[in-house]
Amino acid sequence: MTFEEAMAYALSLEGTERSTHYGDPAVKANGHAILAPGREAGSFCLLIDMDTKLMLMETDPETYWQTPHYDGWPAVLVREDTGDPDRVRAMIDRARDRALAKKPPRPRKR
Template sequence: MNWEEAVAFALSLPGTEMSTSYGAPAVKANGHTILSPGREAGSFCLHIDRDTVEMLMETDPDNWWQTPHYAGWPAVLVRHDSADTDRVRLMIERARDQAASRPRPRPRPVKKG
């Protein structure tokens, strides 16, 4: 599943929208990022709880991984060529459910100047 396919699937879920995060395209649910392109070629970033990140990297490190940039954060990289697209879809759904259950972030103040 490449970035475009992941985005298309995520946007088919209720309450998701295309937005931006740190100036890059992102899929959000309830104002929280669930997918972003990531910093590494051939992967996209799934924003999900740390326990799930650890479980995914332990059970399938060839497809779910982190660089030092993501270590310790609730985010995991997903390789585009992952053979287990059903699991990828399931984890995107889980990330959406987690985001939907969290309070919506407060709007940031607009800088004047």
């Protein structure tokens, strides 16, 4: 699943919108980023809760991984050549559900 395919899937979900995250194209739900490009070739970033992130890296390290940049943050890298795109879609659903359950971010003061 490429980043473009993951974005298309995420945007098909109710409550999501095309946006930006740190200047890059992203998908947000309720104002919170759920999907963004990774800085590492062949991977994209899924913003998800820490417990799920740790479980994914433990159960499928060939697909879900991190660099030191993501250590301690609720985001995991997803390799585009995953053999289980259904699980990736399920995790995008989970990230969207988590974002919808949170309060919207407060507007930034200018």
